[in-house]
Amino acid sequence: MGIFDYFRTSKPKTAQVAKERLQILIKHERIDRSGPDFLPQLRNDIMEVIRKYVQIDEKDVNVQLGRVNNYEVLELNITLPDRTAQ
Amino acid sequence: MSRIVVVTSGKGGVGKTTTSAAFATGLALKGYKTAVIDFDVGLRNLDLIMGCERRVVYDFINVISGEANLKQALIKDKRSDNLFILPASQTRDKDALTQEGVERVLKDLTEDGFDFIVCDSPAGIERGAALAMYFADDAVIVTNPEVSSVRDSDRILGLLQSRTRKAERGESIREHLLITRYSPARVASGDMLAMEDILEILAVPLIGVIPESGSVLQASNSGVPVILDKESTAGQAYDDFVRRFLGETVPHRFLEVEKKGLFKRLFGG
Ligand SMILES: Nc1ncnc2c1ncn2[C@@H]1O[C@H](COP(=O)(O)OP(=O)(O)O)[C@@H](O)[C@H]1O
Ligand SMILES: [Mg+2]
Numbered sequence: 001m002g003i004f005d006y007f008r009t010s011k012p013k014t015a016q017v018a019k020e021r022l023q024i025l026i027k028h029e030r031i032d033r034s035g036p037d038f039l040p041q042l043r044n045d046i047m048e049v050i051r052k053y054v055q056i057d058e059k060d061v062n063v064q065l066g067r068v069n070n071y072e073v074l075e076l077n078i079t080l081p082d083r084t085a086q
Numbered sequence: 087m088s089r090i091v092v093v094t095s096g097k098g099g100v101g102k103t104t105t106s107a108a109f110a111t112g113l114a115l116k117g118y119k120t121a122v123i124d125f126d127v128g129l130r131n132l133d134l135i136m137g138c139e140r141r142v143v144y145d146f147i148n149v150i151s152g153e154a155n156l157k158q159a160l161i162k163d164k165r166s167d168n169l170f171i172l173p174a175s176q177t178r179d180k181d182a183l184t185q186e187g188v189e190r191v192l193k194d195l196t197e198d199g200f201d202f203i204v205c206d207s208p209a210g211i212e213r214g215a216a217l218a219m220y221f222a223d224d225a226v227i228v229t230n231p232e233v234s235s236v237r238d239s240d241r242i243l244g245l246l247q248s249r250t251r252k253a254e255r256g257e258s259i260r261e262h263l264l265i266t267r268y269s270p271a272r273v274a275s276g277d278m279l280a281m282e283d284i285l286e287i288l289a290v291p292l293i294g295v296i297p298e299s300g301s302v303l304q305a306s307n308s309g310v311p312v313i314l315d316k317e318s319t320a321g322q323a324y325d326d327f328v329r330r331f332l333g334e335t336v337p338h339r340f341l342e343v344e345k346k347g348l349f350k351r352l353f354g355g
Contacts, residue, residue, distance in 0.1 A: 013276025018233050019283045026240050026287060033244045 024059050035065045046076070054080055088196040090203045092222040094246075096238030098209030100230045101266035104302055105324075106206035107135040108313035109226070112328030114169035115313075118201040121160065123191075124174035125218040126208035127183055133173045136163065137309025147175035150187030156194050165314070170200075180213050188217050211245060220250050224260045226331075227290060230267045231279040239263075240288060262293035264327060269298045270343045281341060294327030296320050297340040 032040045043063040050056055062077035093106045103126075110122035123146060124132035133139040138161045144154035149172070156172075163169035172191075175182070195203050207218035219225060225246050229239045243261065252259050265281055272278035281295055301318035305311060313328070315321035319340045326336045 015273070015276050015279050015283070018279055019287065022233055022236055022279075022287050025237060029237075029240065030244070033248075 028059070028062075031062075031064055035063075039063055039065065046078075050078060056081065088192070088200045088203050089224065090192060090205065090222045091224040091226060092205040092207055092219045093226045093228060094207040094215065094219055094242055095228040095235070096209065096211065096215075096242040097230075097235045100228050100235050101296070101302075102209075102228050103131050103135050103206055104306070104312065105226065105228050105264060105266065105296075106132060106204050107311040108321075108324040109328060109331075110169060110171075110202070110204045111136075111163070111166065111311040112313045112325060113202050113204070113332075114163065114166040116328065116332065117168065119168045119199060120202045120204065121170045121172060121195050121200050122204040122206060123172040123218075124206050125183070125214045126174050126206065127178060127180045127214055128174070128176065129208065130174040130176045132206050133161075133171065134309060135306055136171050136311065138163065138171055138173075139309070142173045145173045145175040146191070147178045147182045149191055150184065151182060156191065156198070183213060183217055185217060185220065189221060192221050211241065216245070216249060219246060219259075222246075222250060222259055223252070224262065224331075226262050226264050226293065227288075228264050228266055229284060229288070231265060231269075231273070231281075231284060233279075236279065236284055236287060243288065243290065261290045262331065263288060263290040264294050264296065265292070266296040267298045268295050268340075270341055274343050292338075293330050294323060295338055295341060296323045296327070 032043070043061055046063065047056065047058070047061050050061070056078070060079040064075045064077070066073045066075055093102050093109065095102050106122055110120050113120045122132065122136070124130055126132070127147060130145070133142050141161050144159035146159070148154040149156050149159045160170040160172055163171060192203060205218040205222065208214040227239050227242060229235050246259050246261060247253055250259055263285070265284060268281065269278055273280045281292070285292055297319045299318055299320035301315050302312050302320050305315055312318060312321050313324040323340055326339065329336050
């Protein structure tokens with residue numbers, strides 16, 4: 001890293017951090033609201049089960065209820081941490 | 087028909103009462119017969135901000151429970167013949183607020199020919215806040231450029247879209263975002279969320295941005311709604327907001343850091 005990079009990689013402004021945190025949080029809260037009442041609890045339960053095996057973050061579990069043709073589809077998206085990083 | 091407008095936010099201390107007082111006063115001064123109702127049962131404050139605290143005899147709960155009629159409880163504003171204040175009860179329990187009671191008061195105000203009814207919501211999402219929004223046609227969502235306020239506003243948007251009479255009938259409340267306590271200098275230095283960021287996150291049409299201003303405290307000290315302070319930036323921004331609410335196209339002001347007078351003169355900025 002050269003001397004010029006040092007100046008460029010100043011830490012992000014807190015307002016930018018706030019914006020990114022809010023975007024993630026509000027996206028999750030809107031999904032929880034739009035689905036059936038049990039979705040938030042389901043998401044927590046799933047997170048607990050996975051945490052028995054790997055450490056994951058709230059934002060790594062995505063539970064969404066969608067519709068394909070005439071079927072309701074529960075979509076689960078779980079991002080596992082990078083194993084080499086552990 | 088009266089147009090019922092709730093001023094709401096979820097979070098406390100963001101400027102709902104300040105806004106309700108300015109908004110109702112602005113509407114009345116523009117010639118509309120306006121009532122402003124304090125829904126904060128047990129924590130009455132609108133009377134102080136409006137400067138009519140010594141004229142409170144009966145309150146909203148007295149009317150709901152039949153201990154007084156609406157005419158006895160409404161306080162006529164001393165500055166405008168078009169403006170009436172219905173104070174909250176300071177002593178009673180929130181449970182005295184019933185949906186039927188609120189509906190009856192709103193219906194009576196409508197029959198009395200009020201053009202606008204402004205409902206000053208308490209903080210939170212409990213009974214008082216729920217009833218303040220239930221019958222609304224419009225909602226002014228008051229948000230500060232700060233994480234918890236933005237999050238709570240989104241929560242309130244969810245309630246406006248599901249727990250109101252309009253939502254239950256498959257219609258929707260008109261939503262207006264009002265950002266208050268905005269500090270352009272702190273936005274410029276990167277430690278306050280910018281208006282654009284809040285709009286992007288909440289995705290609600292913007293009706294105004296009220297700058298952080300010392301005149302708001304002075305106005306509340308003297309019991310004169312800040313919109314009457316024509317010199318102050320907050321007063322002018324509230325006036326712009328009322329005009330936009332009434333359908334005028336008014337450009338947003340006070341969004342940039344004010345340049346210093348001397349600097350301006352020297353460099354023509
Ligand atoms: N634009 C503003 N600039 C400075 N102070 C403000 C502004 N708006 C509100 N305040 C202050 O914030 C505090 C809370 O305002 P208030 O209207 O009572 O909030 P709420 O009704 O949402 O609890 C008060 O002390 C008020 O003077
Ligand atoms: Mg208040």
